[in-house]
Amino acid sequence: MSENVIEMRSLTRYFGRKRAVYALDLGVPHGCVFGFLGRNGSGKTTAIRMLLGLLEPTRGSASLLGHDSRRLPPEVRARVGYLAEGHHVPGWMRVRECGRFQGRFYPQWNEDVFQGILKYFRLDPNSRAKDLSRGERAGLCLALILAPEPEVLVLDDPALGLDPVARRALLESMVYVTRHASRTIFFSSHFVGDVERVADRIAILDDGQLRACCTMEEFRSRVRRIVLRFPSRPPELPAIPGLLTSLRTERELALTIANYNGQTEELVSQLGAEHIEQVPIDLEDTFISYLDRRGERTFFLQGAGGAP
Amino acid sequence: MTAIIWKEIRENLKWAVLWLVVVGLFAAVTVQKQESQNWQGFESVCAPMFLAVMTFGSAAGGLLLGLLQSLLEARRGQWAFLVHRPLPRSQIFLAKALGGLALYVPAMGIPLLGAALWAATPGHIPAPFDWRMILPSITAIVTGVVFYFAGLLTGLRPARWYGSRGLGIGAAAACALLTYAVPEFWQSLLVALVGIVVLGAAAWGSFLAGGECQPQPRVTRFALGVSLLAGLLMVGFAVVLVVLGCWNESGYVWSYYRIAKDGQILRVTQRDAVLTSVTDVNGNELEKYRDPRVRDSLYRFTLPLATLLPDPAYLTVRYSDSRRFFMRLDNSRQVHWYYVFAGGRIRGYALDTRRCIGSLGPDGFVPVGQPASQRFVDGPAGWWWTYAGVLADANAVYRPDLFTQEVRRLFTTADNARVLGVGALMSPSPADDHRIRAIAIVTRDRVELRTPDGTLLFSLAQPFDIDKYCQLQVGALDEDRYVLWYRPSQVAQSLARWTLPGYVLEVSADGREVQRTELPPLDIANPEPWYTGLWAAFVPLAAAIAEVAWASLLSAFGDVQGAVLFADLRRELTTSPPPFLVASFSALAVSIVVCTLLALLIARRYAFSRRARNWWAVLSVLGGPAAVLLLVALRDWPAREACPACRQKRVVDREECEHCGAAFPAPATDGTEIFER
Numbered sequence: 004m005s006e007n008v009i010e011m012r013s014l015t016r017y018f019g020r021k022r023a024v025y026a027l028d029l030g031v032p033h034g035c036v037f038g039f040l041g042r043n044g045s046g047k048t049t050a051i052r053m054l055l056g057l058l059e060p061t062r063g064s065a066s067l068l069g070h071d072s073r074r075l076p077p078e079v080r081a082r083v084g085y086l087a088e089g090h091h092v093p094g095w096m097r098v099r100e101c102g103r104f105q106g107r108f109y110p111q112w113n114e115d116v117f118q119g120i121l122k123y124f125r126l127d128p129n130s131r132a133k134d135l136s137r138g139e140r141a142g143l144c145l146a147l148i149l150a151p152e153p154e155v156l157v158l159d160d161p162a163l164g165l166d167p168v169a170r171r172a173l174l175e176s177m178v179y180v181t182r183h184a185s186r187t188i189f190f191s192s193h194f195v196g197d198v199e200r201v202a203d204r205i206a207i208l209d210d211g212q213l214r215a216c217c218t219m220e221e222f223r224s225r226v227r228r229i230v231l232r233f234p235s236r237p238p239e240l241p242a243i244p245g246l247l248t249s250l251r252t253e254r255e256l257a258l259t260i261a262n263y264n265g266q267t268e269e270l271v272s273q274l275g276a277e278h279i280e281q282v283p284i285d286l287e288d289t290f291i292s293y294l295d296r297r298g299e300r301t302f303f304l305q306g307a308g309g310a311p
Numbered sequence: 312m313t314a315i316i317w318k319e320i321r322e323n324l325k326w327a328v329l330w331l332v333v334v335g336l337f338a339a340v341t342v343q344k345q346e347s348q349n350w351q352g353f354e355s356v357c358a359p360m361f362l363a364v365m366t367f368g369s370a371a372g373g374l375l376l377g378l379l380q381s382l383l384e385a386r387r388g389q390w391a392f393l394v395h396r397p398l399p400r401s402q403i404f405l406a407k408a409l410g411g412l413a414l415y416v417p418a419m420g421i422p423l424l425g426a427a428l429w430a431a432t433p434g435h436i437p438a439p440f441d442w443r444m445i446l447p448s449i450t451a452i453v454t455g456v457v458f459y460f461a462g463l464l465t466g467l468r469p470a471r472w473y474g475s476r477g478l479g480i481g482a483a484a485a486c487a488l489l490t491y492a493v494p495e496f497w498q499s500l501l502v503a504l505v506g507i508v509v510l511g512a513a514a515w516g517s518f519l520a521g522g523e524c525q526p527q528p529r530v531t532r533f534a535l536g537v538s539l540l541a542g543l544l545m546v547g548f549a550v551v552l553v554v555l556g557c558w559n560e561s562g563y564v565w566s567y568y569r570i571a572k573d574g575q576i577l578r579v580t581q582r583d584a585v586l587t588s589v590t591d592v593n594g595n596e597l598e599k600y601r602d603p604r605v606r607d608s609l610y611r612f613t614l615p616l617a618t619l620l621p622d623p624a625y626l627t628v629r630y631s632d633s634r635r636f637f638m639r640l641d642n643s644r645q646v647h648w649y650y651v652f653a654g655g656r657i658r659g660y661a662l663d664t665r666r667c668i669g670s671l672g673p674d675g676f677v678p679v680g681q682p683a684s685q686r687f688v689d690g691p692a693g694w695w696w697t698y699a700g701v702l703a704d705a706n707a708v709y710r711p712d713l714f715t716q717e718v719r720r721l722f723t724t725a726d727n728a729r730v731l732g733v734g735a736l737m738s739p740s741p742a743d744d745h746r747i748r749a750i751a752i753v754t755r756d757r758v759e760l761r762t763p764d765g766t767l768l769f770s771l772a773q774p775f776d777i778d779k780y781c782q783l784q785v786g787a788l789d790e791d792r793y794v795l796w797y798r799p800s801q802v803a804q805s806l807a808r809w810t811l812p813g814y815v816l817e818v819s820a821d822g823r824e825v826q827r828t829e830l831p832p833l834d835i836a837n838p839e840p841w842y843t844g845l846w847a848a849f850v851p852l853a854a855a856i857a858e859v860a861w862a863s864l865l866s867a868f869g870d871v872q873g874a875v876l877f878a879d880l881r882r883e884l885t886t887s888p889p890p891f892l893v894a895s896f897s898a899l900a901v902s903i904v905v906c907t908l909l910a911l912l913i914a915r916r917y918a919f920s921r922r923a924r925n926w927w928a929v930l931s932v933l934g935g936p937a938a939v940l941l942l943v944a945l946r947d948w949p950a951r952e953a954c955p956a957c958r959q960k961r962v963v964d965r966e967e968c969e970h971c972g973a974a975f976p977a978p979a980t981d982g983t984e985i986f987e988r
Contacts, residue, residue: 107313
């Protein structure tokens with residue numbers, strides 16, 4: 004068995020002629036909290052559904068706990084907790100019934116964990132699922148997938164649609180769960196702050212393609228923002244490898260560059276700036292630079308003061 | 312698994328209860344509305360309206376439940392909640408289906424049971440009741456299970472609604488039609504069970520693969536193919552019916568014989584509903600009938616005939632017909648009289664109390680509650696559509712008087728010969744109050760005519776082979792002259808390639824044959840126009856081969872129906888006009904070539920293996936347009952991209968290019984990618 008709990012190899016999926024996920028290669032090691040980032044429609048949910056065998060890949064393969072996703076045996080599914088996007092539970096079920104229903108499938112069902120999470124989210128066991136708020140329903144779903152004490156948690160955008168308080172509660176629960184050393188968590192999100200708080204490693208999916216996959220530290224260290232100040236109008240930019248975005252103002256050029264290295268540094272220094280400064284960049288800005296459209300932006304308006 | 316069964320029941324209970332109430336109400340209304348139906352053979356739970364409620368209720372109920380159970384859970388999150396649990400997916404499907412059926416069966420079974428119990432309870436319906444009368448409703452309920460799986464399949468498949476998604480429902484409809492085409496309960500049940508197996512397997516496979524076709528096991532893919540093919544054929548059949556309906560084909564011409572009251576044989580030709588000519592046997596137009604007004608009232612000039620032996624082809628009584636168990640003899644205002652086969656007696660039901668008042672047998676009337684000592688043995692002999700006052704059992708003829716509730720034995724046959732049929736010749740004079748003038752009976756060897764009190768008028772040895780000429784009608788020309796009209800059965804006629812003539816025998820009162828007229832078989836003069844042969848383009852070659860093979864097989868084993876089918880096919884081929892045959896065979900040949908080429912082209916686009924391409928080519932030869940449509944219906948239209956190596960379009964679901972073998976390129980990079988060093 005591979006040391007990776009989750010593996011995707013050239014995983015590809017088309018819907019008709021539309022390419023949703025393309026040649027995705029990914030490995031999630033044991034015990035890792037893995038953040039799977041991407042914009043809406045970038046293919047995160049599709050990849051997760053293929054990983055869990057809910058959707059057939061067009062090409063490539065995925066494995067979970069060493070088993071091919073297409074044929075996950077029941078005993079492997081019992082070790083994997085999955086929280087689907089939208090937090091679906093049958094609306095007619097009461098909170099208590101949900102627990103009883105779910106518990107019948109898992110011999111290792113831990114009622115204390117279930118009750119603990121219900122208590123944490125202040126859920127009334129007699130409420131019907133359809134009467135719960137989104138945050139409460141997310142809490143219920145989390146309780147349902149945590150009570151069987153799974154080895155792997157796959158969470159598909161668990162904070163989607165939640166208010167900040169509910170998101171924080173959900174996050175705290177997740178942080179609590181990560182204390183369990185042997186547990187692997189693979190979760191998708193587009194809330195970078197949430198990811199930053201809990202993830203060890205991240206992957207970024209853009210338009211179905213993997214753009215980044217590394218530890219948080221490495222990601223932070225390899226994206227830089229350079230601000231160049233010029234005595235006059237900044238010159239036209241040459242091709243700079245790894246350039247994500249550039250923001251042009253009257254006398255300044257702010258460049259966000261991935262994989263900043265000596266070669267890039269030399270190219271930047273040749274631009275003739277009177278002052279070059281590296282400014283700190285947080286994960287959210289990095290993420291936005293990464294997934295935003297490429298190219299230059301400018302605040303110059305045609306004919307406005309200072310414009311040529 | 313029980314947890315899922317419980318969930319399904321709990322989730323859909325409200326719909327099942329609603330359906331039970333709706334069907335129960337309709338069943339209650341229709342089973343009580345029996346008085347207005349005086350149709351023979353459709354009493355109580357065999358009434359058409361009641362059967363319609365059960366048939367459509369079962370089909371719609373099963374379908375809706377199947378759709379509800381699958382469509383509502385096909386949404387991403389719901390689907391994941393259902394299938395991502397430590398159970399094999401087959402078990403989840405089984406639990407889901409068991410839960411659905413646990414709701415469906417009571418929803419349809421309780422109304423049926425209630426209606427049957429109500430109808431069986433004396434005082435409700437003035438007619439006998441036999442529990443076997445609920446068999447048609449049981450078939451309907453079992454067929455509803457086919458619709459249930461069709462609903463599941465439709466909900467699970469992510470095909471387009473205007474495309475192939477509803478074809479499973481078409482397959483269920485085809486199965487339901489087949490259950491109505493067969494005469495016996497076990498045959499209907501078998502057809503329905505086959506439908507359940509095929510559509511159940513197709514739904515199971517679709518559940519396993521999340522609605523897709525490719526990842527399914529081979530056996531369920533086959534079942535899915537069969538289901539979609541049946542649906543396509545059903546849709547094709549419906550389209551043909553609609554087109555033919557719009558075509559409004561008129562001008563259908565056919566001829567038949569009649570006997571005039573003076574004994575003359577008339578050859579009548581009819582175009583649609585209009586009598587166009589009346590001639591003698593040789594085709595000479597008769598002056599008397601030139602006037603269209605006379606022709607239109609031809610029945611006034613034709614001789615009333617009593618049918619002793621009808622064509623056996625018309626005697627098949629389906630299991631849904633209550634005449635399997637009893638026959639209504641009389642519809643008086645006070646009492647309905649039924650001949651009940653099981654008891655061998657005629658039972659009367661008072662309309663006011665709706666209860667049985669007693670029964671008539673050879674021993675006369677026995678009030679209800681008292682034991683009857685005699686019964687009609689193996690009666691009634693022969694068959695009649697309308698009761699004319701006489702009734703025969705194995706070898707005796709009786710005259711039951713339903714008004715006075717007396718039974719008189721008229722006579723027994725000589726040497727206890729078995730009575731094959733009996734008929735009453737009525738007096739033509741209204742002054743006689745249309746009393747019985749004579750009674751005719753037929754045995755294997757003789758035809759006898761007797762007075763109403765049983766006195767023998769004449770006894771004639773059978774002039775023809777009764778196995779071949781087993782249609783016999785008798786009429787009285789006057790006091791001294793009678794006619795016997797013998798016609799070959801359809802089976803005999805088919806086997807003889809429609810060459811057997813009919814015969815009309817004029818017999819004197821002393822039993823002497825006075826005259827014998829041969830009636831040549833009449834062609835149905837409706838040559839098919841050549842263009843109707845073009846329909847052959849849509850007929851699967853396999854269907855034609857199967858029909859011929861089936862007929863040959865049955866004939867080889869000595870089966871009469873097979874021989875008839877074979878003979879009719881041969882006749883159709885030999886008597887159809889050449890332009891029609893040329894058009895048919897050409898259309899079939901062109902269709903085969905076009906369909907095979909299309910299938911090969913589509914299979915190439917899908918980048919099928921050579922073996923798969925050959926299979927589809929063979930299937931297209933046998934299945935025609937339906938096979939080509941099936942190919943497209945089974946799988947998504949293939950997405951293709953240009954191969955960077957050979958520049959040709961390649962399918963995206965193969966790891967290597969089917970043209971040059973190149974792998975797919977790695978995703979394009981722009982230097983911004985960050986991967987672990």
